Amino acid sequence: MHRQVAADRYRLLRHARPKTSAPDKGLREGAALPSGQPEALMAAARRPHDALPLDALRHTAAHVLAYAVQDLFPEAKPTIGPAIETGFYYDFDRAEPFTPEDLGRLEGRMKEIVSADYPMTGRQATREEAVAHFKGNPYKVEIAREIPEGEPITLYTIGDFTDLCRGGHAHSTGEIGALKLMSVAGAYWRGDEHNPMLQRIYGTAFSTQKELDAYLVFLEEAAKRDHRRLGQELGLFSLEEDAGGGLVFWHPKGAVVRGIIETFIREGLRERGYDQVVTPHIMHEKLFEISGHLENYAHSMYGPLEVEGQRFRLKPMNCPGHILIYRSEGRSYRDLPLRYAEFGTVYRFERSGTLHGLTRVRGFTQDDAHLFCTPEQLQKEFEQTADEALRLNEAFGFTGLEYFLSTREEHMRIETDTIAEQAIRNALESRGLPYQVDEGGGAFYGPKLDINVHDAIGRKWQLGTVQVDFLLPKRFDLKYRGSDGLDHTPVMIHRALAGSLERFFAVLIEHYGGAFPLWLAPIQAVIAPISEHQLDYARQVAARLRAEGFRIQVDESNEKIGYKIRHWKLQKVPYIVVVGNQEKNDGTVAPNERGRDEKRPALPLDAFIAELRDRVRQKN
């Protein structure tokens, strides 16, 4: 058993890959936005991590880094250094921090090592030999001791540097065509915060300089799509220091997009027979005792607030509230399934260091719903919910989704978990969706299906989640009267398809690089008069378009048309409608359309309205 655990840990170690990519550097205005979608860009700039040649090259680059560190900072102890999706890293134990200048020196030394073209030679060693070789380095010794019996222990050498390593390398250091060190960051030994903090140096390597340059350009382009940057530039949202970290302020333009997302979701809910409910943000603590949140989820909950001697809590989830509505009257099997939906705002404690833009916050609104059904209805309800999740992602243009079946932790398993997991597997498999299993990643009340998407920089975020729950109905003693006249316990499905509106918005911003399609654009068209002589006409056009339901602004500034065009182009407005004397006299408009360089001829206002209507209907 112990051996097995050790083997697992070793395997984990060898395949350790952070889910995040190399960091971006702060970047300036410059080249135009990339034309493709982030997924395509990622695919172009990044190779799949199982493409052996690049992986081997980067793995070798990690050794070169450790070699350079050994030369320049002999007191640093190398630990582990794998290839990752975007390059490689190597963790070192060293009292002094590596400075940016140190990285420059290390990179210089690495290039020398590459130029020297040291052959990479490997040999097998006994455990004793390996332990002896790395005495003084407890990390390497720990790894050497944990390599399972029967697996070969191998040492690899370039020049004067020998490392404990499983292999998978270039033949010589000269095969590394281009490399660059990216950043330093703290990382716990084996990712465990009880372990010492190591210093992780991130780098990337390619077989040619051209590929490296292309990757760096990609990082610059990705940084321009960063939702935090666009959120400010486009006036969508802010995070306010005075309010505290991780708390989101939706500005008018961001709130418009949110409203559209909510409307879209509400329409889906209505079609699928959901009922909207609204529940309080703060509730008595005993509710969370019954639900088990205090026992299992307290680490994410804020402390109690005392009101007249009673303890209240901010809700971290909406389920207990919805359960109270279910329980408020007797239910019959004829009532089921009951589907309660709420844009429910929840508050969860996140450690300050983990907060990130809109994707990791402390207060957020879920497009949450809880379905109460009979066990017989479970499969169908689950599949319908999964389909709705797919529809949502498709409508907002998200591709490259990843599906996870997250099971409950082993020690918490209850017999119904198998049924729940099977329902999830059935739904995935009948739809032909590839999925991965996240052992122990489930909610405390049951297993779940998670849907992940990538942001502009390649970071992976969970959006949708559909969860099966046999537990909370029991804890709250929920019942329905069956056709047999007896009481039965319903099954619950917890689901949030966009996940959190904040995170969904972040991914949406990055997906479109801030250039929202017409149906989502906060300002759909700006009416820009050539001079103030056409201002009245511009206002009339705006009034007419607003009456048709479009979101319109008039540029009344005392600027030349070139300035107005530039200003609103930078704001990524889909249409800038130019009106001069000619348009005023003819009753026409001259639209300048985002993404089209050629000048469009003026057209009658009615024809323009028809065009807008059409595009909004088609959601493009």
Added chain:
RNA sequence: GCCGACGUAGCUCAGUUGGCUAGAGCGCCACUUUUGUAAAGUGGAUGUCGUGGGUUCGAGUCCCACCGUCGGCUCCA
């Protein structure tokens, strides 16, 4: 929370080894101009230099604490 970096005008940033009333560009305001598809001209206002302590004759520059941001570790929508 931990490791590291950072915090100067609404935004992006300069501010030399601590030393006169803290600067630039963009934005904002006013005036001039009445403009035809990615930046017209002139003038003007704007800062408790993140917050609170400390060192010093003197702190945006040095030290400490806290807050926040960024890159990671960990956790999750």
